[in-house]
Amino acid sequence: MTTPGTGSGAGAGTGIGDGTGTVTRAEVCVVACAEAWRGDGEVLAATAGTVPMLGARLARLTFSPRLLLTDGEAMLLSTPEDPASAEGWLPYRKHLSVAARGKRHMMMGASQLDRYGNQNISCIGDWARPVRQLLGARGAPSNTVNHPVSYWVPRHSPRVFVPRVDMVSGVGHDRAAEAGGAAARFHGLRRVVTDLAVLDFATPDHRMRLASVHPGVTVAQVREQTGFELVVPDQVPVTREPTPEELRLLRGVLDRQGTRDREVRG
């Protein structure tokens, strides 16, 4: 639901802003993203995409208060409720230093992901002559060998979850282990949040595992939308719903305009 972003009374009486009303899939996703940063201390929660950005801000306002957040450009936010507030300067070059130092947990996007968490944002098809050129590797190679990385996939499908990525931009568990030494030293993928489920790598050989399905989603649906065989435990929990306080913060403070719903269907 979209409500005007001005006025404290926006959405009054509709459940928006007071933490009541039906929980949307996007809201479940925001909280599942926020959970990626639980237990992280004083590290930069870097994000790509609206839902992870809201998740990082929500985590900071609730269970991970020491997180550092950016305004998406060169400033560190002092209070996530106020995008104009700054507690520090983090231009591009400093951002790379924070990453190299490991004081960062980034949630990136992925055009392709495989069962070991190798990620591709470079191109689709043969790298030498791609069918579809995408962004380029950006900082994915260095992020994945320097600090914790998670992924956000707004549309869980076999086009994204593929047996083998066309170009390894972000390093997966098998490739980090194979390269060994300096590549594996600080490597650690945490979780993958999609519009259907939460996935992680908590298996002996770090293959991707179904950690939970979102309310209303079945295990079969996730399997059907995944292009490789997922590790599926006997009991698959349901992703937790936002608490009333989280809903209040999300709807009434962080995202009064409902931008989260533009990134997640349903």
Added chain:
Amino acid sequence: MTVGIGGWGARRKPMALVRALLRTDVTDLTVVSCGGPDVGLLAAAGRIRKLVAPFVTLDSVPLEPHFRAAREAGALQFEEWDESMFLWGLTAAAHRLPFMPVRGGLGSDIPRRNPRLRTVTSPYEDGEELLAAPALTLDVALVHMNRADVRGNGQSLGPDPYFDDLFTEAAERAYLSCEQVVERFTGPPQSLLVQRQNVTGVLHTPRGAHFTSCAPDYARDEAFQRAYVRAAGEPDAWREFEARFLTGDEAAYQRAVEAHCAREGAAR
């Protein structure tokens, strides 16, 4: 010739200098850039032999249409770098070193797609084997600043200096365009980013970063960028865009943009 282009994506790109380059017959370029529409325009004109970049993006439009088309047509060589490798490659060149060690790139397909990349082993007890990011030494660097003086000192007043000082330090010759030429600088000393010993020439090009952003002087011209993307999607539309905006000099470009905005504004 190897040309390094400052700015980042669709932010503070020396677009007037890129347009000037398009008016020459210089071609067969190796372009080194955190790519945006600078790469797009040069690729559309067939001027790039090889591109060295960690990404090409228009920010608010994630994918650059001309770069995409050039890659998909196999029209340019692409040396795909990781961002941290790129930083240290420029730094190595600025320090006259052959390489800098870097972790980023290890284990990924970056070294597999780029056979000239080598690793280097630490001579100390850790014995770590790291990537040796080769020096990104440039023949020419092009950067755009908010303010400059006639001697070649450049001031960046926006929130992010990007790598512009490094580009000028990594280059044999550097050309600095600016929004305003000043006799004396005001503002914090930290904003005096580019130094005259690294600059060959200064050009006064008001709105010279258009249509990219040049904070705090102006924001990205999102409407014009969308028009650029639309035109890039179709050969006839692109020929028309070129004829309207890219056949005259810089003053003609700025006049054509103004006329375009006035017309579009009226239509809105």
